[in-house]
Amino acid sequence: MDNRTKILSCALQLFSTRGYEAVGVREIAESAGLSKPTLYHYFGSKQGLFEDIVKNLLLKLHKDLRNAAIYDNDLPLTLTKIVIAFFNFAQENNSFYRMHLSMLFSPPESDSFKVVSKFQEMLFEVLIEMFTKAADNYGNMKGRHLAFATTLQGMINAYIRLYLNGSLELDDELVHKVVHQFQHGIYT
Amino acid sequence: MDNRTKILSCALQLFSTRGYEAVGVREIAESAGLSKPTLYHYFGSKQGLFEDIVKNLLLKLHKDLRNAAIYDNDLPLTLTKIVIAFFNFAQENNSFYRMHLSMLFSPPESDSFKVVSKFQEMLFEVLIEMFTKAADNYGNMKGRHLAFATTLQGMINAYIRLYLNGSLELDDELVHKVVHQFQHGIYT
């Protein structure tokens, strides 16, 4: 593993578990067994390093979600794939996903928010597009894309939060329950 | 307004809009027109001041929610009241609520998280209790309290996030839509 990768890996670990502001550049360099100028050689600034990490991982999530959200005239199946995509990503990058969610609610002027909000919109766009196509099959869904995408993402993130706090497992049974409740509500 | 209140008010404003870590004690004191020792006289530490603010406001939210969640054998009505309670609080304390949500996803070892997670559990408990009582009327709801509370809160916070980003208004029509979708899903 070359030095650049070493820095990325150590920084991801530190930022994820302690937060952007709470981690110093000195600590990252130390943890990677290198000196600060080396870090600045590769990434230019603390924020540059941070953006590199965030963009990399969120682009991967976006790719996974795009693959999952290809609508093939089977809405329950597509919904299931979408939930699984989020759950898998959250499980493979649990502390990073926690940080991602935290940054979604960062102050609008903060660097963290600016970095992350663009990707949030991209993820949202994928869901919107899927529901738009689905509305061709289900006429009653017209005009409700935004509500559906919002609710679905809210549900998913609420469950992921419980998972991150150790309250439950993101297994297949939960996926099914989430999809079912999203589709049919609470009275069935 | 005495000096203690002045400090609380200025700190709330600064913490809410810029985040706990990004605001210095010196800046708070300056913004309140006082000196640091005065601040430390009243609150002991930066964290002490922060906890005072957070506890105060989250206790208010908890009280509002408890009043809203009194189950009177009319589930749609109770759900409506709950959503309104959250929406009202988020509107009256918008930047604070944003920070609250951000702290919900802070690193588990951070001070912010410890302060806020206790209140999150209290809010959650109120919802759980309400759904437990409702299950006396709707037998099919048994054993699904946790799922319902999670989904409801996830939905509410997802909409509040859009509101905080200026994408929509938290009006009565939205309340109705949220309650309806929570109850009946997407096919109606």
Place this chain on the structure above:
DNA sequence: GACAAACTATACCGATCGGTATAGTATATG
């Protein structure tokens, strides 16, 4: 071997961090 580009370390920069030692001024109580 000459030279440039990429890479790395020591040692430092000014600024700011949370917090405090010290001293002073009010205010209330005896």
Place this chain on the structure above:
DNA sequence: CATATACTATACCGATCGGTATAGTTTGTC
């Protein structure tokens, strides 16, 4: 008037912050 308590300010503490000036070392190219 004396004394104690509550409150406030000046000036400072050591530590750490993000970032860099300087210099040295490797590596590939001609």
